[in-house]
Amino acid sequence: MIPCHAVVFRDLRDGARILWKTRSVSALALLTLSLGIGTAIAIFSVVDAVLLKALPFRDPDRLLVMYEKNPAQKKVKLFVVPADFFEWQRRSRTIETMAAIVDTRMTITGGPGGRSGAEELAVERVSAGLFPLLGVQPIVGRAFLAEEDRPGHAAFALLSRALWQRRFASDPAIAGKTIRLRNQSYTVVGVLPQGFSVLTRDVDVFVPLGLAIDAPGRNLVVVGRLRPGATLEQGRAEMETIGHALETANPALDRGWRPSLFPLKDEVVGDVRRPLEVLLGAVGLLLTIACANVANLLLARGAGRRREIAIRLALGASRARVARLLMTESLVLALAGGVLGLIFGRAALVLVARLGSAQIPRLAGAAVDARLLLFSLGITLLTGVLFGSAPAIQLSDSRLQEDLAEGGRGGTMGRAGRALRNALIVAEIALALVVLIGAGLLARSFMALRAANPGFDPHNVLTFRVPLAGGRNSTKERAVAFFDQLTAQLAALPGVTSVGAINALPLTGLGGGALFAIADRPLPPPGEAPMGLVRYISPDYFTALRIPMFCGRSVTPADTVQSSLVCLVNQTLERRFWPGASALGGRVTLLSFNTPAVCQIVGVTGDVKPDRLQNSDWPTIYLSYRQIPAPAMVFTARTAGPPLAAAPAAERTVRQLDPDQAMADVRSLDDVVSSAVAGSRLDTALLATFGLIAFALAAVGIYGVVSYDVGARTQELGIRLALGAERGHILKLVIGHVARLAALGIALGLAGALALTRLMASMLYAVRPRDLFTYAAVSLILGAVALAAGYLPSRRALALDPVAALRHP
Numbered sequence: 001m002i003p004c005h006a007v008v009f010r011d012l013r014d015g016a017r018i019l020w021k022t023r024s025v026s027a028l029a030l031l032t033l034s035l036g037i038g039t040a041i042a043i044f045s046v047v048d049a050v051l052l053k054a055l056p057f058r059d060p061d062r063l064l065v066m067y068e069k070n071p072a073q074k075k076v077k078l079f080v081v082p083a084d085f086f087e088w089q090r091r092s093r094t095i096e097t098m099a100a101i102v103d104t105r106m107t108i109t110g111g112p113g114g115r116s117g118a119e120e121l122a123v124e125r126v127s128a129g130l131f132p133l134l135g136v137q138p139i140v141g142r143a144f145l146a147e148e149d150r151p152g153h154a155a156f157a158l159l160s161r162a163l164w165q166r167r168f169a170s171d172p173a174i175a176g177k178t179i180r181l182r183n184q185s186y187t188v189v190g191v192l193p194q195g196f197s198v199l200t201r202d203v204d205v206f207v208p209l210g211l212a213i214d215a216p217g218r219n220l221v222v223v224g225r226l227r228p229g230a231t232l233e234q235g236r237a238e239m240e241t242i243g244h245a246l247e248t249a250n251p252a253l254d255r256g257w258r259p260s261l262f263p264l265k266d267e268v269v270g271d272v273r274r275p276l277e278v279l280l281g282a283v284g285l286l287l288t289i290a291c292a293n294v295a296n297l298l299l300a301r302g303a304g305r306r307r308e309i310a311i312r313l314a315l316g317a318s319r320a321r322v323a324r325l326l327m328t329e330s331l332v333l334a335l336a337g338g339v340l341g342l343i344f345g346r347a348a349l350v351l352v353a354r355l356g357s358a359q360i361p362r363l364a365g366a367a368v369d370a371r372l373l374l375f376s377l378g379i380t381l382l383t384g385v386l387f388g389s390a391p392a393i394q395l396s397d398s399r400l401q402e403d404l405a406e407g408g409r410g411g412t413m414g415r416a417g418r419a420l421r422n423a424l425i426v427a428e429i430a431l432a433l434v435v436l437i438g439a440g441l442l443a444r445s446f447m448a449l450r451a452a453n454p455g456f457d458p459h460n461v462l463t464f465r466v467p468l469a470g471g472r473n474s475t476k477e478r479a480v481a482f483f484d485q486l487t488a489q490l491a492a493l494p495g496v497t498s499v500g501a502i503n504a505l506p507l508t509g510l511g512g513g514a515l516f517a518i519a520d521r522p523l524p525p526p527g528e529a530p531m532g533l534v535r536y537i538s539p540d541y542f543t544a545l546r547i548p549m550f551c552g553r554s555v556t557p558a559d560t561v562q563s564s565l566v567c568l569v570n571q572t573l574e575r576r577f578w579p580g581a582s583a584l585g586g587r588v589t590l591l592s593f594n595t596p597a598v599c600q601i602v603g604v605t606g607d608v609k610p611d612r613l614q615n616s617d618w619p620t621i622y623l624s625y626r627q628i629p630a631p632a633m634v635f636t637a638r639t640a641g642p643p644l645a646a647a648p649a650a651e652r653t654v655r656q657l658d659p660d661q662a663m664a665d666v667r668s669l670d671d672v673v674s675s676a677v678a679g680s681r682l683d684t685a686l687l688a689t690f691g692l693i694a695f696a697l698a699a700v701g702i703y704g705v706v707s708y709d710v711g712a713r714t715q716e717l718g719i720r721l722a723l724g725a726e727r728g729h730i731l732k733l734v735i736g737h738v739a740r741l742a743a744l745g746i747a748l749g750l751a752g753a754l755a756l757t758r759l760m761a762s763m764l765y766a767v768r769p770r771d772l773f774t775y776a777a778v779s780l781i782l783g784a785v786a787l788a789a790g791y792l793p794s795r796r797a798l799a800l801d802p803v804a805a806l807r808h809p
Contacts, residue, residue: 026333028700029294033337034344035693036290037383041345041376042352043283043686047276048375049366055265058135059225063264064095064235065199066222068257072528076260080220083253086213087246088222094238095224099130100209102219103200105632106181107469107662108167120467120632120664121163121204123181128208133225134198140164141175141190148189149208157186158206164191181205183469183660198223199267201361216594219512223264236261247527256527272360274762275683281756282438282690285431287383289694292424292431293701295387298330299421330388331381338380342368345376352686359679421705422741428701429745430752432694433782437753439691440774441760441767442684448766449677454507455608455617457546461669462643463505464650467632469660476561479629482657484557487538489653490637495646498638500541503630507676509611511535516621518577519587519598529591532573532619533610536630542605544636545669552584552603555624565627567599570607573619588621599623613676614765636669643668683763695782699789706738707793731794738790745786746779 054060068084069076080100089098102125109118128149137143138158148156157179159168168174178185186207197203199221211220226235239259246254266273346368357363466486468479483501491499504511515529524530539556542549550571559566567588574583583601590597599621607617625633639646647666654663757769767774 034340036287037341038344042348062226064224065267067260069260082215096227099127118662120662138190155186291387331384334384426745430749432698433749436691439687445764458669464666500544501538501633503536514592536625548606559624565599568603568622570620572617702789734794742786
């Protein structure tokens with residue numbers, strides 16, 4: 001009896017030898033498999049890093065993010081007021097601990113042992129309990145103590161590892177040294193692990209929140225941890241009860257407001273979950289197409305081996321032995337394709353990581369690790385079984401007499417073989433159509449998004465942010481004077497035609513809001529006041545960005561702290577609160593300020609997208625920074641030539657005015673718009689790539705089937721020609737077969753697309769998931785390519801010599 005390992009080795013050797021004999025077919029199959037497996041590996045590695053891997057915190061499944069919701073405003077994720085945060089901590093039993101976070105930015109000047117000069121940093125003010133809640137320990141020094149998180153206490157700071165390395169040269173003795181943030185000294189107590197962040201990526205410094213229970217504003221994000229054994233539903237139910245109690249106890253603050261809880265991982269992943277799920281589904285379809293294509297190639301190759309298989313069976317080989325040999329060949333081919341696919345997948349992963357690092361959270365964790373290698377092995381073996389089963393069953397299950405009767409002369413596979421090959425082609429066309437329609441919908445959505453009006457002219461505009469570092473500009477009067485001087489000097493630079501400034505640039509999602517009411521009208525009930533965006537601008541801001549002014553005027557240099565408060569509103573606010581009338585001359589009361597402020601409307605301006613182009617416009621109120629100074633302004637300088645060419649002169653101007661002022665986020669406004677659609681661009685590019693690969697595989701599969709059929713039917717076609725059939729009839733016979741396969745595949749693909757593209761609704765802009773134009777265009781293109789792929793080999797039928805065809809074996 002032959003040992004098992006010897007049998008396996010013999011089968012592997014025989015399989016490799018047969019693959020080498022049919023090198024052309026094997027090479028095409030390897031290319032097909034490497035594309036299918038490689039794309040699957042790349043996308044799975046991204047999905048694994050972003051969606052599947054647990055967050056790097058203690059018991060991550062028990063972590064929550066807590067907001068407040070306002071059903072009247074149809075908002076479910078609004079910041080939390082400090083008084084509610086303290087009440088939640090005191091009353092909750094299901095959530096064992098909570099911590100609050102506020103995002104801000106500060107300018108660092110100087111620094112021990114590292115690079116000097118002003119630099120704006122991303123800073124998070126956090127509760128001292130955040131790090132124990134997450135189970136995170138600093139790699140240098142310690143975390144904040146509870147007594148350091150009190151109002152008015154001495155300032156302390158934790159550095160990110162990236163900042164520690166970049167600015168302080170990885171100083172091991174950094175703990176205990178001081179840094180200056182916004183012209184205030186902070187004592188560094190430690191350095192956090194590499195890549196640590198909660199919700200906001202790339203945070204440079206963490207400082208204690210020092211929150212007072214009566215602190216004004218609604219600006220907190222709360223992180224919580226469920227008690228062991230508690231569920232998210234129990235937490236939501238308890239917090240809803242607490243929300244009702246707070247509404248009764250303090251209606252002026254809490255009427256209409258409720259706690260809103262979400263798993264922390266869902267918040268970290270954000271809006272990329274559905275696009276990644278769609279891409280994973282698309283790559284699964286692509287891999288299935290690849291398997292069908294390779295199965296067809298092996299069936300075509302196997303047709304020439306039927307005589308060999310028949311002889312093996314006649315000499316006593318069992319069908320199990322023959323099936324094992326054929327499956328071994330398939331697995332050898334799959335393993336070779338898996339190795340090539342792993343190489344291709346790693347390269348594709350590097351490309352995706354480079355293109356999507358800014359849009360996809362946690363993408364830095366995508367790597368070829370043990371999990372990915374295990375997935376690669378599994379997907380390789382699965383594909384080997386999938387594409388190897390068809391030829392193994394078809395060839396090993398045939399009886400010798402039937403084989404000689406059906407294919408002894410022509411080497412065909414009989415009716416059953418042709419039916420199987422045709423079914424695989426229909427499946428390829430159907431699956432390719434689903435992927436192509438998805439790519440077509442995303443492409444049309446992306447084009448509509450690029451054509452959307454952001455509300456301003458982004459061309460030839462240089463933008464940069466200037467945060468006040470404190471020091472000589474620490475008072476409001478000095479801050480206004482500094483911004484006035486900088487605006488005037490920037491406007492005098494060569495090539496600069498106009499200069500404006502605003503505290504938060506459009507399409508960035510930055511900037512705050514405020515509750516407001518229309519003056520001279522009854523105040524809305526507590527909790528029902530509308531919320532609008534509040535922006536602080538310079539007099540020439542609308543001119544610099546070419547935002548249309550529909551009536552009235554902009555703010556002017558005459559609007560100062562000594563004059564009456566004025567504002568402008570956008571069309572969305574005017575339409576909502578002055579339907580059919582003009583808002584000019586009306587008054588708005590800003591309720592969220594420490595003291596409610598009433599401002600008179602002196603102008604109505606066009607709508608500008610505050611965050612994403614696909615989002616609806618918000619009611620927006622524009623105030624003059626000369627009346628209410630902002631701690632940082634983003635300057636917008638329109639230039640006669642390329643905007644970035646003016647950046648060095650602008651930076652010299654800022655440094656000359658104040659060496660301690662940083663200049664951050666230097667880029668063109670076109671880049672800002674491009675960044676706003678970068679996520680859609682990446683989704684479209686990836687799905688379009690998969691669609692093109694599927695398209696090519698389907699075309700190659702059709703070509704292979706028709707080419708094989710023409711070769712197998714050479715004698716039959718010769719007889720038809722000898723009996724007087726016209727060559728046009730022969731062509732119609734061949735192309736008709738292709739047309740029937742294509743029509744059936746397109747019909748099945750349309751049904752599948754109608755069912756599956758509904759999942760893409762949240763990814764589309766100005767395009768419906770059942771867009772008739774996309775469905776029709778993709779179907780016609782795929783049908784035309786299928787006919788073209790069938791026509792090329794069918795030309796051989798037109799050139800047949802009947803006498804030679806009759807002699808064909």
